[in-house]
Structures are given as C-alpha cells and as structure tokens.
Amino acid sequence: MSHFFDPTSLATFDAAKMAKQDLARGEHLFLGLNSLEPGQSQGIHTHDGADKFYLVVSGKARITVGAVTEVLSSGQLAWCAAGVPHGIAEALERTVVMVGMAPGPTAK
Amino acid sequence: MSHFFDPTSLATFDAAKMAKQDLARGEHLFLGLNSLEPGQSQGIHTHDGADKFYLVVSGKARITVGAVTEVLSSGQLAWCAAGVPHGIAEALERTVVMVGMAPGPTAK
Numbered sequence: 001m002s003h004f005f006d007p008t009s010l011a012t013f014d015a016a017k018m019a020k021q022d023l024a025r026g027e028h029l030f031l032g033l034n035s036l037e038p039g040q041s042q043g044i045h046t047h048d049g050a051d052k053f054y055l056v057v058s059g060k061a062r063i064t065v066g067a068v069t070e071v072l073s074s075g076q077l078a079w080c081a082a083g084v085p086h087g088i089a090e091a092l093e094r095t096v097v098m099v100g101m102a103p104g105p106t107a108k
Numbered sequence: 109m110s111h112f113f114d115p116t117s118l119a120t121f122d123a124a125k126m127a128k129q130d131l132a133r134g135e136h137l138f139l140g141l142n143s144l145e146p147g148q149s150q151g152i153h154t155h156d157g158a159d160k161f162y163l164v165v166s167g168k169a170r171i172t173v174g175a176v177t178e179v180l181s182s183g184q185l186a187w188c189a190a191g192v193p194h195g196i197a198e199a200l201e202r203t204v205v206m207v208g209m210a211p212g213p214t215a216k
C-alpha cells in the first residue's frame with residue numbers, strides 16, 4: 001500500500017447515494033472518503049467506542065455534530081468524540097469528505 | 109470544546125522551530141496542527157504503537173514515510189502506520205499540516 005494519497009483525485013461518486021471508500025486501515029486508525037453529489041446525505045449515527053472526524057476536502061456540506069449543524073467548506077473540520085451523534089445533513093455541491101475513525105469500523 | 113474547526117485559520121507559527129498545537133483529544137484519537145515556516149522540519153521518528161497521518165492543509169512540504177520522500181501540497185495525505193518511520197523533511201513554503209494519531213500521544 002502506498003504511503004501517499006491525493007484524496008480529492010481518488011474520490012468516486014454514486015448517483016444513488018453517498019459513496020464510501022477506504023484510504024487506509026491500520027490497527028488503530030481508519031481513514032476513508034465519503035463522496036456526495038449535491039443533495040446526498042449520511043444519516044445521523046453514533047459510534048459509542050470510537051472517536052471520528054470529518055474533514056471537507058472539496059465542496060461544501062451541512063454537517064451535524066451533537067445538536068449543532070454547520071456549513072463546512074474545503075479545509076474545515078468536524079470533531080465527533082465517541083458517543084456524540086453526527087452525520088452529513090446535506091451536500092450543498094459535489095463534496096468529498098475525508099473521514100478518520102479510531103478504532104476503525106472493523107477493529108471491534 | 110467546539111465541534112467545528114478551521115485548521116488553516118487557527119495555525120500559529122514559531123520563527124525558531126515547527127509549532128505544534130492540539131485541535132482535539134479523544135480517548136482514542138488525537139488531532140493537531142504542525143505549522144512550519146519555509147525551511148523548518150520535523151525529524152524522522154517512529155510511533156511503535158500508534159497509527160498516524162499527515163494531511164497538508166496549506167503550503168507545500170517534503171514529507172518522508174518509510175524510505176520514500178515526496179513533495180505534498182494542500183489536500184494531500186501521508187499515511188504512517190504504526191512502526192513506520194516518518195517526518196517532515198522540509199517545508200518549501202509556509203505550511204500547515206494536520207496530524208492525526210491513534211491512540212494519542214498521552215494515551216499510553
């Protein structure tokens with residue numbers, strides 16, 4: 001596996017729903033991409049045993065963490081500590097979000 | 109603690125050496141910023157029990173992972189699995205790098 005990635009250029013989209021891709025899976029940390037066409041979303045959910053972040057790498061989306069929803073654009077970060085509900089309420093344009101989660105989704 | 113961050117606008121620099129800042133510390137995951145003036149660096153080092161990444165959020169730097177050094181610019185990512193030596197060989201301009209590490213540096 002390569003050590004170096006260009007997340008924006010790797011993103012693939014699905015006209016039916018938000019697309020998910022793996023970037024890297026370590027023993028302790030998972031990195032991936034969520035790629036959304038305008039209007040697509042990721043429902044509110046919670047990881048009780050894992051910390052997570054969203055980093056918008058291109059585009060613009062409304063992102064929810066806890067009780068707060070904000071519009072995030074390229075370069076902005078949302079921190080979702082373990083147990084805090086979070087989701088992508090709506091992509092306002094074609095949007096690529098890098099996600100990181102520790103431990104990763106298959107490490108349980 | 110806020111859930112939302114704009115890493116580039118939060119960065120602070122130190123004329124003497126690379127500056128380090130915390131963004132978020134969870135039970136499982138740490139996020140921070142490394143901010144470098146042109147010519148500054150972070151020496152090669154290894155975290156035996158933690159996975160880490162560098163994401164360049166602004167600027168341009170030569171980043172080393174394992175035996176490979178590449179020039180990364182804004183939006184590009186370096187993955188440093190546990191046990192793999194890594195460092196920032198040289199900032200080629202004023203550069204802000206988001207770092208993530210799981211588990212975090214104080215969680216041992």
